Structure formats: C-alpha cells, structure tokens
Amino acid sequence: MKEGEGRRVLHIDLTRKRIKIEERRDLFRAFLGGTGVAINLLAEECPKGADPLGEENPIIFAVGPLSALYPSASKTVAMFKSPLTGNLGESHCGGRSAMAIRLAGYGAIVIKGSSEIPMYLTIHGDEVRFRDASSLRGIDAETVGRILREVEKKGAGARTIIRIGRAGERLVRYACAVTETYRHFGRLGLGAVMGAKRLKAVVVSAEKSVEIPKAKRSEYKRVYDEIQETVVRTDAMEKYHDLGTAGKLYGLAKKGGIAYKNLESASPPEEIARELSGENFADRFLARRISCSHCPVGCVHLAALRELYEPGHYFKTTTIPYDNEPIWAVGFMLGMRSAADCLRLIDLVDTEGMDVMSTGVTLAWATEAYAKGLLTKEQTEGLEFRWGDARLYSEAINKIVEGANEFYRNLARGVEHASSVYGGKDYALAFGGNEMPAYHTGLACYINNLTGARHSHLDSAGYDLDQKLAGAGKEKELGLEEVVRALLKEEEWRQVLSSLVVCFFARKVYTAEVTARALDAIGVEGWTAEKLEDLGRVIHRAKMEFKFREGFSLAGLRIPKRIFEVLTLQGFLKEADLRRAIEIYGRMLVGGEGREAP
Amino acid sequence: MAKKLATLDVNKCIGCMECMFACSRRVGRGGFDNSAIRVRSAGGIERGFVVVVCRSCENPPCAKVCPTGALRERKEKGGGGGGGGGVVLNEDKCIGCGFCVQACIMGAIFWSSEKNKPIVCRYCGECADYCVHNAIGLVEV
Numbered sequence: 037m038k039e040g041e042g043r044r045v046l047h048i049d050l051t052r053k054r055i056k057i058e059e060r061r062d063l064f065r066a067f068l069g070g071t072g073v074a075i076n077l078l079a080e081e082c083p084k085g086a087d088p089l090g091e092e093n094p095i096i097f098a099v100g101p102l103s104a105l106y107p108s109a110s111k112t113v114a115m116f117k118s119p120l121t122g123n124l125g126e127s128h129c130g131g132r133s134a135m136a137i138r139l140a141g142y143g144a145i146v147i148k149g150s151s152e153i154p155m156y157l158t159i160h161g162d163e164v165r166f167r168d169a170s171s172l173r174g175i176d177a178e179t180v181g182r183i184l185r186e187v188e189k190k191g192a193g194a195r196t197i198i199r200i201g202r203a204g205e206r207l208v209r210y211a212c213a214v215t216e217t218y219r220h221f222g223r224l225g226l227g228a229v230m231g232a233k234r235l236k237a238v239v240v241s242a243e244k245s246v247e248i249p250k251a252k253r254s255e256y257k258r259v260y261d262e263i264q265e266t267v268v269r270t271d272a273m274e275k276y277h278d279l280g281t282a283g284k285l286y287g288l289a290k291k292g293g294i295a296y297k298n299l300e301s302a303s304p305p306e307e308i309a310r311e312l313s314g315e316n317f318a319d320r321f322l323a324r325r326i327s328c329s330h331c332p333v334g335c336v337h338l339a340a341l342r343e344l345y346e347p348g349h350y351f352k353t354t355t356i357p358y359d360n361e362p363i364w365a366v367g368f369m370l371g372m373r374s375a376a377d378c379l380r381l382i383d384l385v386d387t388e389g390m391d392v393m394s395t396g397v398t399l400a401w402a403t404e405a406y407a408k409g410l411l412t413k414e415q416t417e418g419l420e421f422r423w424g425d426a427r428l429y430s431e432a433i434n435k436i437v438e439g440a441n442e443f444y445r446n447l448a449r450g451v452e453h454a455s456s457v458y459g460g461k462d463y464a465l466a467f468g469g470n471e472m473p474a475y476h477t478g479l480a481c482y483i484n485n486l487t488g489a490r491h492s493h494l495d496s497a498g499y500d501l502d503q504k505l506a507g508a509g510k511e512k513e514l515g516l517e518e519v520v521r522a523l524l525k526e527e528e529w530r531q532v533l534s535s536l537v538v539c540f541f542a543r544k545v546y547t548a549e550v551t552a553r554a555l556d557a558i559g560v561e562g563w564t565a566e567k568l569e570d571l572g573r574v575i576h577r578a579k580m581e582f583k584f585r586e587g588f589s590l591a592g593l594r595i596p597k598r599i600f601e602v603l604t605l606q607g608f609l610k611e612a613d614l615r616r617a618i619e620i621y622g623r624m625l626v627g628g629e630g631r632e633a634p
Numbered sequence: 635m636a637k638k639l640a641t642l643d644v645n646k647c648i649g650c651m652e653c654m655f656a657c658s659r660r661v662g663r664g665g666f667d668n669s670a671i672r673v674r675s676a677g678g679i680e681r682g683f684v685v686v687v688c689r690s691c692e693n694p695p696c697a698k699v700c701p702t703g704a705l706r707e708r709k710e711k712g713g714g715g716g717g718g719g720g721v722v723l724n725e726d727k728c729i730g731c732g733f734c735v736q737a738c739i740m741g742a743i744f745w746s747s748e749k750n751k752p753i754v755c756r757y758c759g760e761c762a763d764y765c766v767h768n769a770i771g772l773v774e775v
Contacts, residue, residue, distance in 0.1 A: 105664040107652070135651070139665045182678065193674035194666065217679060245658060245665025253662045260659070268766050326679055327650040332766040334648035338680060355680035558664070 042069075042101060042246065045077070046142050048157065048164060050233055051091060051149030055164045060143070068560075069100030069143050070537035071126065072575045074115040075582060077146055078124075084585055088119035088225070089207060089232035091150035097198075097238075098144040100537040101560045103134040105246060106260060107267045108542035110134050110328035113534055118224040119232075120209045120394070120450050121469035123586040124579055125224040126490050129198075130328035131216035132242075134537060136196040139242030147235065156199075156237040160190050161244060169236040177201030177214040177389040184239055191241020199237035200227040201389025203437050207231050208448040210394035210471070214386065218336055218357035219328070222391045223492055224470065249559045256557040263554065266545045268332055276335035276541055277325060281360035282314030285368075289313075293477040293503070293605050294364065297371045297423055298400035298463055299598050302476040304368055311375055312367045317358055320375065324355075328539070335541060341379050356383045364474035365396025370403070371423025380426055381433075388437050395436075397471035398451045399429055405460040415443040452594075462597040467491050468588070476599065477502035478606035480519055483617045486593050487520075488527060489579040494540055496527040506605040516613060520620045528572035535575060580625060590622045636708065637772045638690035638720055638757050639671075647683040647769035649673055653761035660760055670744055670755040671770075685770060688742045688755035690720030696734035696743055696754075697721050704728035705754070719775060723754045 043064035047056040063073045074096045081094040095116045102109035112133040118125030137145065140159055147157075154169040172180050180199050185192070196215050203211035204227030211227025212220045221227075230236075248256050267273065275283065288294045289309035296304040310316060323340035327333060342353045356379045366385065367378035385392045399421075405411050406421035413420065417440055419428055435444040446454045451471055455464030465472040467485035473493035475481040480498035488495025501522060505514060514522075529548075530540065538546050546554070548565035555563050600609050657669035666672075671687040690708075697705045704727035708720045730750040735743045744753040759772040 104655075139667075193672060242665065243667065245663040245667045248659075248662045248664060250662065256662075257659065264764065273766075324680065324682060325648055327648040329649075329651050330655055332648075332650050332652055332764075334650065334767070340680075 042103075042138060042141075042143050044142050046145045046159070046164070048145065048147045049149045050147065050151045050155065050166075050235060053166045057162065064101070064143055067571065067575065068532075068535040069103070070098050070111075070113045070535040071115075071531055071579075072535035072571065073100075073144055074098040074113050074126070075575060075578045077144060078115045078117075079578065079582055081146060081148065082117050086117055088117045088122065088125070088229060091148070091233065093117045093229055093232075095147040095226065095229055095233070096144060097133070097137060098537075099134045099138045099142075100535050101555060101558065102536040102538060103138040104242075104330060105558055106330075106538070106554055107264050108331045108333065108545065109536060109538045110331045111534070111537045111539050112137060113537055114213070114221045114226050116226060116229045117586065119207070119228045120225045121491065121588075123583040123588045124489055125226065125229070126579070127212075127221040127223050127226050128534060128537070129213070129215055129219050129221040130331070130539060131196060131219035132194070132329045133196040133198060133215050133219075133240070135329035136194065136240040136242045138246070139194070139244050140240050141244050145238075145240075147233070147238075150233040151235065154234045154236050156184065156239065157235070158188055158190070159238065159240045169234075172236050173205065174202060176387040178217055178387050180237060181214070181217050184237055188239050191239075191243055194243070195239060195241035197237055197239050200230045200235075201387055203388045203390040204228055204231035205236075206437055206439060206448075208390055208437060209450050209453075210391040210398075211389055212391045214389055218326070218338065220386075220391075223393065224490065225391070227389050246558075252557055252559055259550075259554050259557040263545055263550065264332065267542055270544055272541050272544065273333055276333050279314035279318050280325070280335050280337035280358075282317055282337065282358060282363055284314070285360055285363060286310070286313035286315065288474070289368070291503075291506075291605055292603065293499075294368055294474050295465070295472065295476045296368050298369065298397075298404045299465060299476060299602055300404075302602050302604065308368070308371075308373065311373065312363055312378060314360075316375055317363070321358075321379065331539065331542075333541060339379055341376060341383070343376075354383055357386070358382060361474060362392040365393045366399075366429070368474070369396040369400045370429060372426065373424045374426075377424075377426035381429055384430055384433055388433065390433070390437070393473060394450060394471040395433065397465050398447055398454065399432060401451045401455060401460060401464050402432070402447060404463055405455075405458060408460065410459050411443070415441070417441060417444075461594070465596055465598065467595075468593060473499070475499035475502070476602060476604055478506060478604045479516075479609055479613060479617065480505070480523060482595075482599060482609065482614055483520060483523055483621070486595070486614070486618060487523070487590070487621045489576065489583065495530070496523040498523055501526075502605060516617050517620055520617050520624065524621065524624055528576045529569065531572040531575035531579075532568050535571070577625070590618050593618060636757075636775045637759065638775050639687055639755060639759065639762060640689070640771060640773045641685045641687070641769065642771045642773075643769055644683060644685055646767045647673060647685060648767055649675065649679065649683045652764040652766070653685075653770060656761045656764040660758070668746060668753060670753045671761050672744070686741050687761075687770070688720060688757075689740060690757065690775065692719040694719065694721050695737040695739075699733040699737040701731060701733065702727045702729055705734055705752070720757060721754060723752065725749070725751055728752070
C-alpha cells in the first residue's frame with residue numbers, strides 16, 4: 037500500500053452513480069482521522085439546515101491512523117445529520133468495519149445523494165460497484181448479511197457488511213445500521229439516513245496492507261507489544277471478556293442506580309436484578325464469545341436461545357448478542373421478568389435494525405402513558421401496554437416498523453416527539469432528543485446526557501464519575517464547577533480516542549503519552565501528549581459548533597421531571613443544580629467569562 | 635526438536651485475527667495480505683471459527699507437485715529445517731506456477747500477488763505469541 041492511502045477519502049454519489057477519490061493530507065494531518073476528520077467532512081459536505089432524510093445529508097465513515105495497526109483500534113466512526121435529534125449524528129461500531137475500510141485503502145468514505153432504486157455498494161479497493169438491491173427490500177438485517185456473504189465472493193473472510201433492516205427502510209428515526217450480524221452503529225438514526233438514500237448495504241473488503249516505514253519497524257513492534265501486554269493485563273480483559281458489559285448490571289441494580297420501568301424506580305427488585313444479571317445470562321445462555329478484528333479482548337457475548345416453536349419437537353436455536361445496554365433497555369426498562377423474554381426482544385430489535393436503547397425507552401414511555409390514560413386502545417390498535425409482556429412489545433415493535441397508524445408513526449420518531457403529541461413529557465426520558473441510557477447514578481450522568489455532543493453516556497461517562505464519587509463518599513465534596521470540568525475534559529480526550537480510532541474499552545491503555553509513541557512508531561510524527569489534548573478540545577468544539585449551527589441550544593434543553601423524583605446514589609437531584617451545570621458548561625465551552633454559548 | 639504450528643483448541647478462538655496481523659508484521663506490514671495464516675468464520679460467526687494454517691504434513695502434497703523443487707520437505711537435508719514435516723520455500727527457484735496452492739486441500743498455501751509466489755508458514759510461532767486465548771500454539775513434532 038502506498039504511503040498516504042490511509043488519508044484518502046472515497047466520495048460516492050448515489051444519485052449520479054459516480055465516485056471520486058481524494059487525498060486529504062490536510063485533514064488527516066491536522067485531525068488524525070475518525071471523529072476529527074469526520075466532523076470536518078460533515079461541516080464541508082452537509083449544508084446548513086439540510087433535511088436529515090434528504091439526499092443532501094452525507095454519511096461519513098471514518099477510521100484513523102491506528103486502525104488495523106494496533107490492538108483494540110477496532111472502531112469506525114459514522115457521522116451524519118441525525119434524523120432523531122436534528123443535529124449531530126455520530127455513532128461508533130466495531131466488528132470488522134475499521135480493519136476493512138483501512139485496508140481497502142481509505143481513511144474515510146463519504147456517501148451522498150440518493151438512489152432511485154434500492155441499492156447496495158461493494159468497495160474492493162478502488163473498484164466501487166453500484167448494485168441493484170431491489171430483491172433485498174424488506175429483508176431483515178441478519179438475513180441480508182448472509183445473502184451478501186454468499187453473493188459477493190470477493191474479499192470473503194476479511195470484509196465488513198454494513199446494512200439496514202426494515203426499520204431503516206421505513207425511516208424509523210432511531211433505526212441503526214448493523215455490521216457482522218452482531219455489532220451496530222446504534223444511536224441517532226444512521227439506519228434511517230441509509231434508508232432514505234435507498235442504500236441497503238455497503239460491503240467493504242480488506243485487500244491491501246499498510247507499509248510500516250523501514251526505519252520505524254523495530255520501534256513499531258516494541259510499542260505494539262507494550263500495548264498488547266497492557267490490554268491483556270489491565271482489568272479490561274477480565275471485565276469485558278468474562279461476563280462482558282452485562283457483568284455490571286447486577287451491581288448497578290443493587291446500588292439503586294439503574295432506571296427500572298421507565299424510571300418508576302432505580303432499584304429493581306432482587307429477583308429481577310438476579311434474573312437479568314450478566315451472571316444469569318452467562319450461566320444459562322452464553323454460547324460463544326467473539327471479538328472485533330484486531331482486539332484480543334473478545335467482549336462480544338452471544339447467547340443461544342433454544343425454543344420450541346411448534347408442537348412435534350420443532351425447535352429453533354437463535355443466536356442473540358447481548359450487552360449491558362440492550363438488557364437494560366428492553367429488560368429492566370420494560371419490566372421484563374425473564375431473561376429469555378429479554379433475549380427475544382433484543383433479537384427482534386436487532387433483526388428489524390433499530391437502536392435498542394431508543395426502542396426500549398420509547399416503549400417504556402408508551403407503557404406509562406397508557407396506564408395513565410393518555411393513550412386509547414384505538415390509538416394502540418388494541419394493544420394494552422403492560423410491563424413485562426414480551427409478546428405485546430413484539431407486536432408494538434412490528435407496528436412501529438410498519439408504521440401501522442399515526443400513533444405508531446409517532447413512536448417511530450422517538451419519545452421526545454411522541455410526548456409532544458400525546459403529553460407525558462415529565463416522564464419522556466430523552467435528553468437533547470436522544471433516549472436516555474441505563475444510568476440513574478447522580479448529577480454527573482445527567483449532565484453527561486444533556487451536554488454530551490451525542491447525548492450518549494459514552495460522551496463523558498458521567499455514570500462512571502457518579503459511581504466513583506459515591507463510592508468514595510465524595511459526592512458532596514466536589515463542587516458543580518469541578519464536576520462539569522471533569523466531564524468536559526473526559527469528553528475532549530475521548531475525541532482523540534475516537535479519532536485514532538480506538539475502542540473506549542481500551543481507554544486506559546491509550547494514554548496521551550502512549551498514543552504519541554504509537555503514532556510515531558508508524559510514521560505519524562510530531563504529536564505530543566499536549567498537542568493531542570489540544571486536538572481533543574478543537575474537535576469537541578467543532579462538533580458543538582455543528583450542533584449550534586443546526587439549531588441546538590443549551591438553554592432550550594428539556595429536563596424530564598421524573599429524574600428529580602427518584603433517589604440516586606447521591607440522593608435526590610435538584611433541577612436548579614442541573615440548570616446551573618449547563619450554564620457552567622456553556623461558559624467553559626466558549627472559554628471566557630461572561631460569554632454565553634447559544 | 636522441530637516445531638510446528640497447531641490449532642490447540644479452535645473453540646477458544648474469538649476471531650480477533652491477531653495471528654494474521656502478527657504474521658504480516660514480521661515483514662513490516664500492517665494488515666494481512668502477507669500472512670500465512672487465516673481465521674474465518676465457520677459459516678456465520680455464531681458457529682465459531684476455522685483456523686487455516688499449514689499443518690506441516692508428512693510427505694506434503696504441495697512439495698510433490700512443485701516442478702522446480704522450490705518447495706521442499708523440511709526434513710530433507712539442506713531444506714533449511716530440522717525435519718518434522720512441512721515445507722520450506724526457496725523463492726529464487728519458484729516460478730509462480732501455483733500448483734502448490736491447488737495441491738493443498740487445506741487451503742493453507744496463500745498467494746502473494748505482489749511477488750507472484752506462494753506464502754508459506756515458516757513455523758516461527760510469531761502468530762501464536764499473540765494468541766491470548768491459546769487457540770493456536772507451537773508444538774513439538
């Protein structure tokens with residue numbers, strides 16, 4: 037592979053069926069790759085005020101300088117204007133995506149326009165094909181992967197297949213894109229943007245390699261081995277490989293920090309916490325643990341669910357990936373009393389191709405709103421929403437995907453929208469338009485949900501800070517200003533990680549100092565810990581600028597009352613504190629006293 | 635004693651491909667187009683993985699069909715190894731006919747389109763050093 041090919045951008049125009057390959061040394065030199073490059077491409081390519089479901093909204097996939105070269109540098113960043121929130125759409129995914137895009141010879145892929153017929157793309161190095169996907173329309177996200185694996189012979193075994201299910205085709209605003217059957221660009225609606233472009237799938241195969249400069253090879257091996265050793269030795273390995281991300285669910289439930297039944301409480305009953313624990317899933321259902329390409333951790337947990345589906349010994353065995361967030365969203369949040377039911381719902385949501393967190397939160401709101409009499413049986417088409425009823429929720433999910441009536445079409449637009457139509461805003465648990473994650477740990481997790489550029493718990497890991505503070509009994513000692521500063525600093529640093537692009541699970545391994553050395557050892561020279569930290573701030577501000585450009589406002593953030601009514605690990609939260617935190621955040625963002633962010 | 639690479643327990647393989655990357659790293663490449671080992675899914679990831687690597691056959695079919703003697707059985711004197719089955723490639727003698735690839739029913743001889751020559755495992759064990767889950771390893775022949 038020629039030097040510089042990791043800095044190439046592949047532009048694909050679905051309307052005109054044209055491609056263009058561009059060298060963007062400027063961007064990759066200044067912003068590394070991943071999030072840093074993607075936000076710049078988004079600002080360039082997405083016109084102000086673009087319709088997220090219009091052909092002018094670009095989809096950007098970006099990998100980074102460490103992709104395919106270092107352990108756990110396994111993620112691809114997708115950027116687009118979100119059809120759910122109307123501003124920044126950013127979602128990360130592993131599987132084989134990062135390795136495939138990098139070794140296809142690209143640092144980023146930009147997809148614009150829209151096709152008049154359903155289409156899928158194949159990218160084998162410089163050879164890009166536009167293929168008719170009419171026969172694939174309406175096919176679920178799992179099956180379409182299998183069909184394309186069989187149809188497309190090139191690059192077998194070393195490629196990624198990014199695709200959507202029915203939810204994406206039907207423009208469910210929180211539809212996701214699925215890769216390698218079990219990984220997802222989950223949040224903020226990439227699936228709907230692909231669906232609007234009539235883009236069913238993108239197949240990218242890895243057939244090149246990256247030449248390490250001769251003078252750097254021994255240093256590369258040294259740094260590589262050091263990183264590998266740390267990845268394997270740190271607690272990441274044990275924590276994420278053993279029980280997987282689900283391993284922390286029971287503890288969180290016992291502490292009283294997990295939203296249960298639409299945050300009716302944060303302390304689920306003991307029998308539910310046990311049933312939906314990572315331990316129980318592992319004991320009863322775990323069938324295999326797999327990993328993303330070039331990551332030794334193997335955090336992906338696959339369950340095997342064997343069930344009788346017809347009398348006469350007609351059994352089927354379904355493989356279903358499970359993680360902390362899906363178990364929470366369609367398990368705890370929907371009051372599920374059985375792990376098997378929870379797996380059935382995860383499976384359905386995955387095959388339809390929806391973000392499981394948004395789906396769970398939306399259905400949880402509908403359940404409460406129905407109980408409170410805000411919704412009629414006519415609106416729900418006869419479904420009497422009630423906690424723990426997996427069959428009912430399956431029917432509701434089908435109706436959302438199919439857009440069965442106006443009510444379900446409103447649910448397909450997320451809980452922020454649905455509650456603006458039917459009421460029940462006090463318990464519509466979205467922040468910045470994105471449905472909440474599992475945590476009800478304290479102030480920091482909600483500052484994170486509100487101020488994070490993606491309104492994702494992974495923006496600044498407020499849930500982690502809450503638990504650390506509560507664990508040390510320090511929650512009262514740290515002032516609001518310090519909490520906000522810590523979260524902002526964390527979010528800034530994560531921009532660097534997602535520009536490299538390394539998995540956040542390996543964040544403790546890739547310190548600023550190690551990262552600078554890792555870059556140098558592959559010939560990306562001139563980075564110091566300080567410069568990297570500065571870059572994190574620059575990228576974060578660029579993302580916020582895009583949000584503000586598209587109408588996001590800190591002052592306009594809605595805070596659902598429910599979160600103040602339920603005990604957290606830090607006692608009851610006060611709205612005044614959260615509002616003040618948002619103000620402090622706004623001031624820190626513009627970097628000067630007395631100036632206000634929009 | 636001569637060593638060979640072996641799949642110790644394929645059920646422990648998580649499909650991380652670190653072995654493939656390690657093999658390419660030996661020649662200063664990031665990626666795996668120079669790799670002599672492949673991991674692929676056994677027909678869908680849920681069924682697990684298959685590790686494709688030279689199993690160091692006795693009386694190896696690939697060497698038998700080599701028209702120039704570029705691929706020679708390791709045990710032969712002057713073959714560059716200490717015996718134990720498997721093959722050694724002398725690239726200078728190789729004419730790139732590809733018969734060896736056809737002869738290996740395991741699919742364990744890969745091809746360098748850059749050099750137009752086969753890529754053959756050297757049993758160095760570099761890949762196994764990076765197999766954290768002990769799916770593959772070097773064993774004595």
